[in-house]
Amino acid sequence: MDKFGNRYEGAWTIRHALYVLLGAGTSITLEPGGPLGDGAEFVYRHDGGTEVHQVKRQNRNANSWNVASLRDKGIWGHLRSHVDAGRTFHFVSLVPARALDELSDRVRRSDDVTSFETEWLTDELRGPFDALAATDVYGSATEAWRMLRGLRVEWHNEQEIVNINAVLAEQILARAPGRLAAAGLGDLLLNNPGTTLDAPAITARLAQYGLRRVTRVDGRAVDGPHPGARHHRVAPF
Numbered sequence: 379m380d381k382f383g384n385r386y387e388g389a390w391t392i393r394h395a396l397y398v399l400l401g402a403g404t405s406i407t408l409e410p411g412g413p414l415g416d417g418a419e420f421v422y423r424h425d426g427g428t429e430v431h432q433v434k435r436q437n438r439n440a441n442s443w444n445v446a447s448l449r450d451k452g453i454w455g456h457l458r459s460h461v462d463a464g465r466t467f468h469f470v471s472l473v474p475a476r477a478l479d480e481l482s483d484r485v486r487r488s489d490d491v492t493s494f495e496t497e498w499l500t501d502e503l504r505g506p507f508d509a510l511a512a513t514d515v516y517g518s519a520t521e522a523w524r525m526l527r528g529l530r531v532e533w534h535n536e537q538e539i540v541n542i543n544a545v546l547a548e549q550i551l552a553r554a555p556g557r558l559a560a561a562g563l564g565d566l567l568l569n570n571p572g573t574t575l576d577a578p579a580i581t582a583r584l585a586q587y588g589l590r591r592v593t594r595v596d597g598r599a600v601d602g603p604h605p606g607a608r609h610h611r612v613a614p615f
Contacts, residue, residue: 386435387419389539390470392564394422394431396546398577399591405579409571413463417456421465430460431468435536443475445509454515454525461528468530477506479531491523551584552592562587 397403407414407421414421418430434451437443448454453469460467469475481503488494499507509515510522540557547563548556566583567575575583581591 386472386536386539387433388564389536389543390431390433390534391420391567392543392560393539393546394420395563395567395575395580396543396550396560397422397424398575399550399580400546401577405574405576406567407572407574408567411572413459416459417452418460428465429468429530430465431470432456433470435472437471437473440473442473443469443471444477445506445515448475448478449515454510457525457529458516461525466528466530468532470532470534472533472536474533475531477503478526478529481507481510482526482529482531485523485526488523491520494523495519550592551589553589554587559589562589 391406391408394403395406398406403422403424405423408419409415410418410421414430416430417432419433420431422429422431432453434443437447440447445454448469457467469478484498484503485494488498507519507522510525511517511519516522516525540560543560544556546556547559551559551563553559554562562584563580566580566587570583573579584590
C-alpha cells in the first residue's frame with residue numbers, strides 16, 4: 379500500500395483522487411478498459427472535460443524527453459486517439475519536455491496552423507515541430523498543430539507530490555495521519571481498477587481502510603474545492 383503511495387505513478391493518481399474528494403474533480407477511473415484506456419494510467423473527469431494521464435517517471439538516464447523518445451514509447455499514437463475523441467492528454471514525468479510544453483502552449487494561443495507558423499513558431503521550436511509533422515509521426519503541420527492543442531506536459535518532483543498528498547489527505551480524511559490516509563486511498567484505487575469512482579463511491583469504500591471523510595462535525599468544511607487545487611496543477615504549499 380505505501381509502495382503505491384510513494385511510487386511516482388501512484389502518487390500522481392492519488393493526487394487526483396484527492397481532488398475528487400475535494401470537489402475539484404467529478405470522478406477518477408484507474409486503468410480504464412477499451413479505447414479510453416489507450417496509454418492511460420487513469421482518467422480524471424471534471425466540469426471542464428475529460429483528461430487522460432500517462433505517467434512516465436523518467437526517460438532511462440536522459441534528463442529530458444523529446445519527440446523521438448516519446449515516439450518510441452508510443453505516446454504520439456495515444457495522443458491521437460484521445461484528441462480525436464475530444465479528450466485532453468496529459469503526459470506527466472519527473473523529467474521535463476520543455477520544447478513540447480512550449481509548443482503546446484503556443485499552439486493553443488494561435489488561431490490556426492498558419493498563424494502559428496508565422497507568429498508563434500520560433501527558430502528554437504522549429505525542429506521539434508517539424509519532427510511531429512514528419513511522416514513517421516503525424517504527416518503534416520496541420521495534424522501536428524491539431525494534436526498539440528490537446529497535449530499538456532507536466533513535470534513534478536516526486537517527494538513534493540507525496541508531501542502535498544499527505545497535507546491534502548490530512549484535511550479530508552480522518553482516523554489516520556495524512557501520509558497513511560493517502561496510502562490507504564492508493565490501495566482503494568488499486569483494488570477498483572476500471573471502476574469510475576466519484577466522491578460518494580470513494581467515501582463508501584473508506585471504512586474498510588479504517589478511514590472516513592472529514593465533515594463539518596469535525597470542524598473542517600470539505601464540501602468545495604481546496605483553494606490550492608485546480609484541474610491540472612496544484613499551487614506549491
